[in-house]
Amino acid sequence: MAQTLIIPGVRGEFVAGLAWRTHAQPPKSEAIRAWSVRSGRWGVTYKTSEGHTQVGLCDPVSGVDSPGRLKSLAASVAGQQVAPWRAIYELGSGRFWYVAVRDRKAIIPDGDQIGTRNEIERAWDDHTRLGNWNELTEGTVDDIADMLSAAPVTPSLQDMQARASVRFVKTYAPKIAILFAIVVAAAFLLGRVLGYGVRHRHAEQPRATTLPVKLPPVVTRPWVDEPMPSQAIDACHRIWSGKHLDLKGWDLVSWTCALDNDGIAINKSWSRTYGRASDAPGTLSPTGQSAAETEKALARFEKSPDLANSIDVAEASVRDFAQVHGYTLTIGAAAAKPELPTFTLAKDTSPWTSSHVTINVPWAPWLGLAASFDSVSGLRIRSVTWNSEADQWLVAGELYGLNRPHPEGNASSGQQTVNRSKSQTKRVRHENP
Template identity: 25%
Template sequence: MTILSLNGRKFVVGLRWQALKSSVHYMREARQFGKDHGMDIVVIREGLVTQGGFVSKKSGVTKEMYSAASVLTDVLGPSWLAAFRLDDDRYYLVAADKSAVIPDSDIIGSEDRIRSRMMELNSMFEFSDDQIVAPEDWSFAGVEKPLDSLLTAQNVKKKHRLKQLTFGLSKKEWFRYSTAAILLGAVGIGAWTYFEYERRADQARRAALEAARRAELARLDEDQRRQIASSALTRPWTLKPRPSEMLSLCEGAIYSLPITIGGWVFEASQCTASKLDATYKRTTGSTNVDFQREFAQVFPGASVAYSVKDDTEASFSITMHMPAGGDDLERLQAGMRDMFVAHFQRVDHTIKADKIASQVITPAFLPNGMPWPKDAPAPVPSWNTYAFVFESAGRPSTTMAGLPDDGIRVAIVEATFKEGDASFSWKTVGEIYGLQ
C-alpha cells in the first residue's frame, strides 16, 4: 500500500478490490469482509458490479484520503489500462473493466514488474489503443498522461474518499432506525398507516430491485459461461513467449556468457522463459578463489549468486523476462505436426514429435476481472498437442527459420560447449498445437 500526494490531496494505491454480491446490503457485506480479513477502511464503487476497495488503518491511511483507482475509473471511462511514471523509477499500474477496478491491478512497482503485468492484462482483456495509457518510450499502444493531470480537485468527489468500517450498525444506520422508531411512537394511527404504506412501497421497490438484480446475475452467469468457454487464459500457449522471441532472447543470453571465469570453463546452459542456468567446470591450475574474483567482476554488486559443487563445478542462475505470446487459437491449423516435421525432413534433420494429452489451465480470474467460479471446470481442449525435441549443431533459431510462430512454443533451450572445436551443441524442447 502506497500514499501519493498530488494537487494538495493524498491518494491511496494498493487497495484490495473485492466484488460485493448484494446491491442493497453491500455495506453489511463489506463490514463482514473487513472483519474476516482484518481491514477497517473501505471505498465503495457502485455500478453494474458493486465493489469495495479495502485496507487496514494500520497501513497509515486516514478517512481524509482518496482512492486513486476510484477517481481514475470515473475519469478514464468504463474500460481502460493505464501505467503512469512516478518518481524514483517507480510506475503505477491500474486497470478497469465495465467501470470496476480489475483485482490485482492497483499496484506500484518497478518498470519490469509493471510492464509484465500490463502485458498480461492486455492479453486477458484485449484493450483497444484508445483505452490504453502508457509511457511513450515503452513503445506500447495508447498515449502517455501525467497522473497529476487526472487526479485533480475537479475530478475528486466525496464518493472517492475512504471511510471507516464499523462492525455492527453504522452511525447513519443507527440514526435512520432510531428516527423511524421515534416517529412511529409519537404519531397516531394515521401516521402508522402512512408509514405502513411507505414500508410496503419500499418493500415493493426492494423486491423489484432484487428481481432486477437476480435477472442481471442470471445474465452475468450466462456471460461467465461464455467467457469460460472462450477464455484465452485456459490455453497453455497464451502466456508463453512466442518461439522467435524466446529463441532470440535465450541465444543472446547464452552467447553473452563468458567462455571462462577465473580459468573455469563454460560447460552447459539451460534457458527457459523465466531463467537462464549456467555451469562451469574447473580446469587444472584454476582455483575457487580465481573463480570468485572474476565472477564478482562479471556480476558486480552480488547481483547474481553462485554455488560450487565438489570444488569442481560452479553454477548460477539469471532471471529472464519474456513477453507473453498471446492467443493463437484462431490461427491454429489442422495438420500442424506434419507441417512442422516436414520442415525438418526437407533438410534430413532428425526430429521427434509425439502426441501428448492436451492440457488446459484454470486461471484465478475471468477475462472481465471477476474470480473464476469455484465449481466451473475449464473448457475441454479443442486442439491436439505434440511434444517435440531436436538437437542441432547450429543455433535453434536457424534450424527453425521459416516456421510460423502460431501454434508453436519453445519451452527449453540447452547449449553444451565443446572444447575441441570451441563450438556449441544445442537441444531444443517445446510443444506444437494444432486443430483436431
C-alpha cells in the first residue's frame, strides 16, 4: 500500500509503495487507463535516462485531495545510483523503505515498498536471486535527502483515469540537453565559417572527384546476446523449484518458462478438482473450472560465445544430439521469401539463418541434461514447457547457423563432433523435479 512521507530539508510531499512496470516504448494512454482500473487510479509515467518508460500506480492516498501534491520517491532517485542497485532506508517509527533498480535504471516489480523490517526483508530475499546487486542495507533519511537534492526532476502523480492525455516525464536533466544543443550549434556555425574560407582560397583549383566509400555491412549475431542453453535451463529450474503441483484443490496442468528481452515469463494453467473459485490461482475462466496465471521475473545472463556452424552442419549436429539421447526432435522449415514480380531477387546475402527446433525430453531438462544441450553449437533455448496430461517436457528454441564461412575464418565454422553413446537413455518419472 502506498504511503506518504516528508523528507526533512526537501520541499514537497513524497509517496512510496507504487506498483511498477517497464516498457521499451511509451504505452498508449488508453492502455495506462486500463491498467489503472486494476492497479490504482493515481500514478506516474516517466522516461528513464536510458529511454525506457516506467508506469507506477497506486490507489488514491487517504487524506490527500489531489495526486499532483505527491511526488514519486522511487522515480526521483532511481537514476541516482549505479544500477543494478537496491537499498533499505529507515524512516523512523518502525517504518522502512525498500527500493530496487535493475537494468535500464528501471524500478522492478515489488521494488518500491514501505513497511516493517520483516516485510521489507521478505522483498529483499525475493530479489536476492537476481544477483549482482550494489547494496545498501542501513540507509537513512539523510541519504534519501542527498539523492533528492541531486535529482534533476521529481515526477508528480496524476489521475490516470482523467480525460486529459497521460503526460510522460523525463527524469534526466533538460539543462544538459540544452547545453549540448548550444555546443552543437556553435560547432556547426564555426564549421561553416572555416569551410567558407577554405572554399574561397581554393576556388581556382579543380574540384577533386569524390567517390562514395563503401562500408562493410554490419553483421549481427543474435546468438551472442542470448544465454547458453544451460543458463536458460538453470534459470527456469530456479523458478520451478518449490512450486506446488496442486494448490487448495487446484491442479497444475501446464507450466511454461519463456525467455524474452525483459527476463522470464511464467505461464501456468490450473484445473479445478475440488477447490473453490475464490482460491483459484490467477484469473478464473468463465466456466469456473480452470484458471490461468502469469508471472514475470527479471533475469540477467552472460553473453554467449560467438560460435556457429553452417546451418547444414548445425542441423546435423542437433539431429545427432537427439538420436544419441533418444529424444524426439522437430525442426521447423525456414519461411520462404516472396519473389516480387517486377524484378529478380539477388541471391540471399544474409550471413546467417535460423530454424525453430523443439525437443521432447523424458523428464525436467535440469535433471542432468542442462550441460548436454550446450554441445549443440548455435542452439539457444527460448522456452521450457511441462504438460501433466502428456507427462512430458518440451524444450523449444532457435538453431542458428551460418550461410557462409565465419567472417573471421576461425575454427568456429568447422563441424562440431558429437560424442555418441551406445547406452540408451533410461526414462524415469519424476513427480516434482
